[in-house]
Amino acid sequence: MFYIQHNLFIRWSLVVVWCVALMTETSTLQAEDKQSRQSAVHKDARLVDGAGKCSGRLEMKCQGEWRALNIRNTGRQHSFGYAEVACKQMGCGSTLSITQSTNVTNLPAWEVDFVCKGSESTLKECRNHRTRGMQRRVNSTYSLQVICSESLRLVGDSEICSGGAEVKSDQGWVSVCEDGFDSETQKMFCRELGCGPPRNFRWGSPIGNPSLFKQFQCKGNESRLEDCVSFMKEECRQAARIICSKETDLRLVGGETLCQGTLEGKQAAEWRPLEDGWNSLKPEHFAKVCGKMGCGGFISVSRNNLPELRPVWLTDCETSSSFCKSWRGTSSNLALAVTCEEDTTLVKGPSRCSGKLQVRSGQSWHPVCYSFFSLEAALVTCRDLKCGFPENDRSSNFTRSPVLNCAGTEKHLRDCPSISATEEMLQECDEVSLTCTELPPAPYINIHNVQGSEFVSTYPPKVFKGHRFAISCTVDSPYSVLSIRLKSHIGTDHPNEWIQSPHDKKAVFIFPVAEDAHQGTYQCDYNFNFSSDIFSQPKFISVQVEELNNVRLVNEETECAGRLELEDGGEWRPVSHRHSWSLKEAAVVCRQLDCGSAVSTRGVERSAGLQHAWRFYSDCDGSERALTDCGTVKKWPSSSAVQVVCSGILLQPNISLFYTMRELLDYQPRYILLSKGHSFSITCSVKPQYPGGYFGIRFNQAISISQPAVNHTAHFMFPAADEAHTGTYSCVYVNFVFSHNFSSESQSLSVKVEAEFLEVKLVDGVLREDDGESCAGRLFVKYLNSLLLLSAETTVWDMKHASLVCRQLGCGSAISTKDIKLPKKELMARFFSDCDGSESALLGCGTVLPWFSSSAVELVCTGHQGGADKN
Template sequence: MRWTLERVDDVCKSLDCGSVVSMRRIEETSDSYRIILEIICSDSIRLVNHLCSGRLEVMLNGSWSSVNEDDFDQQDAEVVCRELGCGPPSGLQGALYGETEAPEWSREFLCEGHESALLKCRSSVHKYSGKAAGLTCSDSGYLRLVDGDHRCSGTLKMKYMGEWRSVYGDYINMKFAESVCKQLDCGSPITVRRRRPTSREDVWILHPSCDGYNLMECSKYIRSKHDFTEITCSESIRLVNGDNQCSGRLEVKSNNSWSIVCEDDFDQQDAEVVCRELDCGPPSGLQGALYGETEAPEWSREFLCEGHESALLICRSSQLTRWTCLPGKAVEITCSDPDQVMLVGGANHCSGELHMKHHQQWRPVVPFYSGWFMESFQVVCHRLNCESFVSFEDETEEAEKLVWIIKSDCMKNMSLWRECVDDTSNSNRIIITCSDSIRLMNGADPCSGRLEVKSNNSWSTVCEDDFDQQDAKVVCRELDCGPPTDLQGALYGETEAPEWSREFLCEGHESALIDCKSISSSQKFCSSGKAVELTCSGRLRLMGTTSRCAGVLEMFSHREWRPVNVYKSEESWNHEAATAVCSRLGCGFSVFQEITNNSTERDVWWIGSSCLTSRFHVCMFYGWKEKTEDRLEVSCSDSLQSPNISVSSSSGVSKARNQGLQVFFGTSFSIICSSHHLYQGGIFQLIFNNSTTTLNNTLPAVNNSALFSFLEASSAHQGDYMCVHHVHINSQNLRLQSQQLSLTVLVSVSLTEFIIRHVVVLLIMVVSTSTLYVYFKTKSRRMQEPKRNRPVDDGPALRLRERRRRPLVI
């Protein structure tokens, strides 16, 4: 746990003491995880709301009382700020830090300003106004640079809680140094460097949010034997109100005051000296009134620099012959950016490890802990006169080396790099690959747009008649995008670029378009709207379900699909982040998201938490070869199944070809709407349309279904039905629509069908009756015939003899 001053102040308050006055490490035990701190709290005063600002309260008879604003003046405030180890008072006002119900202090302070404690001041019976005194102590006078070549350079020291200590922060850069230089009334910042102490020393460690202007308010803690910061400011010149630290209105310091320089007394050689003195590049602009008017006094001499001098005040000068500088004539300078970048060790100047020249030193560049956006890499590619950013790798070496570290916020504009660079030791290497020969222009993202090919330092369009699907596969692969999904002309706007003169003959496996075979194009010219325009599939997808709008989130990078994970995923993978993913995929919004454990480790793409709510094609991500079992899953609204619609009838439902479902006239029937997703509630809307009628009925969804009943089917019920399920999910109103159901009501049958049906029935009845009559009549006769009339069966021999005696009749 880091013992910041805010945490120590909480300790003082928990002990019913006043504000923290000081803390220091007095001993470090053999256990590196335990420290001993000495804390001194004020026993009589405190500022409520913050360490060095807030409503003043004084301890009286074991309770805290507010102080009347009318009983408190500047001298009293100076004593309070000094007693609490803060800077001199910069604000004194009642009711600034909120109202209070604390009892009021009963006396008026009469401090002279030199006392060491408020209660040592004289006092008298107070006057009542009803306003509690509020106080802000500044940090002015509590910063200094020591052990440098002059008072504006050296190790940064800060006096806090009564002690001077060196200062260090995870991200102290040129922007931070600019605020320090300004507070010390020095000129523009020149360098910021990190140094490692040779002996044990406690330093103030600053929170990354400290910007140099809020040192008293921002969080601090103590660490022993830690790096400290050296800053060099110009002692005599500064550029004011510019777009960056290498541009602005020139001011020169003389006799502790700053003066402007008239442009009539300043030329290109003078500007070269100024830019060099400030560690900027050569001057690229010199004019007046560019960076605003000023009321500063005018410099009284004309500079006569030769251009090689190291500082402006070293140049020869002469007394001015005039006394005033006309409005808009103050010298305003724009120096070029001195920082240079290059890619080292790659196949060409558009690939390799990123290096940067800063403060005249070439070093590798690595991202700050939060990573970089893809648009940050795109800035690098453009700076190197390359085109689309393709990919990057983050490799780790065994040994650490000195590197320049840059935040992603600063990467959006190369002119800001100088202000944001910090130096540190690191073992990472950033390998960047930019495309140096192709680009997609005017698309919605880096994976879509009009194709242009570079040749002889100029860009040309490609005619779609000279480009096929195999060529498109190579382009998408070269740009580290997914497979091509669309190939057409005129999709991304017209162009006036010249036409590429050859036809590509790719086989689809090549790594770059220019590696493909080609022949001279048979096209003499490309018709309007025929330039190749290509859409490659994006870098995101959801996998593991039958729907493209539900599953595990995966990202395509380095020509490989991997699951995505994010640091602090328990906090970051929420409805807002998942909805951003759904929106990017054109799948609506998130209805369900979770982090699942797959029990199988896989390589994943790690991305920064802020990526989830940004557009992924400009998202920052890491290439670390790490594995995890966690998966980010999401179900988007478009993945929910449409409701089902069906019909039932008391007389049954038939299905006729090309006529949909049929029910009989006069019978009762029902339309059933149902859904199969997990989200209960809502209402079902039944929409009916025919040539003359449109109806809307609604019923609440019970167990995700609703039954719409109709007592007697009539011709008015014949038409098209559709179910719509309205359900509220994750603060969103969702409308799920079924397919259309066509229903026909059979009102009557034709005469022919009637006759045929009845004839068939009568025939069946006649045949059945005749058959039964014959059967029963024959049986009855046999039963009534006398036995004597029946022939006696003497056996087979007798019958044989009788047949032999029977005469032959011819």
């Protein structure tokens, strides 16, 4: 067991307390009394708040009370003596390290005046050379942190920091199994011995032929080996001989590994964080630090905040590249944090994540050969260097290694099982060059047409509305891909996401029907089996959704009948009439052109004779949205062509209503209000297309009357309107062309006939019980021969005008008037006033004009009896 010598520590200020009761023991103790005391060595001393029973803050028990030792003003040379005796009393062997600790709040402490030589068995055997001391309770911010160890050792070498790993068990000293004894566990082992980190790359041979072994299963967050799960085994592969570096006066603590963390230095047996108060340290200094740690190259340094103000060593270096030794004690809440590479490095490259691969073995760095390397080893290397993932430029050269047999999941390259390379293996060495990247490289992404097999070559890629399309993502990587992810609506609050398990490192995402919502940017990425939480660099592609306009019917009069032509590869050609053409294909053409259903189709001869055309190969059932969804074409010499006639051949007619010689379609009210007994007329017309034909009036879904189309127009007269004329009217145009009767219908008009056409009206309010008239509700006013809502944007409207309306309707006086909000803007009336409030009719002192608004006027009248209607 390695012991730290007394002369490694210098004197430092500590105040120590000792209990009077403990000082009553004399130096001439009898043997039987000493044996009795040793049976209870743990009764009055302990180490607390450490990683285990053999580390922590030193405390003593006196008069039933546990307190820390106030060590502030005790001579520095004696601090090691206290630690040595404490480790021995705890049954923990020798002292590995001591540290003076400070606390934000005062700790209860004992102040004593005694020293320990280190040879005593218990702390109470220690004596003051002048006096027995006196007991005193104090509070102190200073305490002594101690780390002990005697549970492990390295054997077989003359050096204490190298050899075969052994640990102490109930059966005595046993060897360590290789399984579970990874690089982090080895570093913990070396640290507990008081040595530096391991220097070899596990290229050694076991020592001895043991019969018992201990296997460790450390999780990686333990601070001491005894905290790891372990169990005894009678057979296992013995861990290879390891070499720990000599004890150093520098160390990195608090990081995930011993190659990163807060930089601490040991001076006069005391470890303190280092602070570069003068910014005198350069990268070459920290490179030396990484070398002392047994680590690879220097990565980075930062100044981190400590949890509290504590003692530090303040550095003051010269320009020399060796790490300076001029340290001065002070207090600070800042310390240097250094990150080094582990036992792996990339050299002679443009960055620390690219270059030729070297690994440390013993005191030297050695290149790695391609013949000793593998894909899995490349993964572990980039992970070890904290550089992400390997690029694929030379991955095909990696073969299963006879030296580094990595599984790909190891945290460090040195954790990979390995064997020693022979001289023959090293004679021809093609050194590994490796480039790592933060994330796996981006995949390839493509858009496919409706058949899902051909790439869309346009830029940006276009897909056609209603058509099937697909997006494929392909990964070019030698590693096992777990899943491929596709995302759309990037950057929105609700992106769409699809994930597939790859087939041959490819995923195809099929969209059955393209809609406007599919237009936008898509992102594809992927993850590996061994790092499912990290996705690759993304690959983006933008998609446009357009209408497909690759068919047309050639005819001067209409777009819905004529000779069929189709565009393919930028070239328009007629379609040859072949035996595969039928009404099913014609129905698809009519649907694609928005021309209704197919009426007829046939073959016609072309006047120019034999010419290039398209021969159509069909698989259509008639329900498809576009012709090329269910067929394909090839160039074909032909004198025939296909004629298609669709039901939507006729243009849509127009409808107009005239009342007392005024047309009532200058605006779009909900209905046209006509007065009973007055005449009106409806005019049907259509743009010139085909001669002849006739118009019919569809009234409430039935054709009531019809007239021939004269100059593409027909007039229908109604001499006297009555309640029977209330309903919906539309014009139906009928003509006989292409050997069939075709029809087309106009938009519809709603007409309401009332006995008396009032100038003002309240609707949607409560009806009075006596006569059914409404004296409350939204106000309608007459404009031309229709009623329009009165807009609340009328600025002159007030209770004076409201009372005028109530009086005109015979509803008494006005109780209230207010604005109401509508869901959207619609055509209303705006009132322009010259009223003083005494008039008998609203339009007798004002007028209205059309106005688009989203708010209307509502009013409530008292009614005939002077009482308000109930709402």
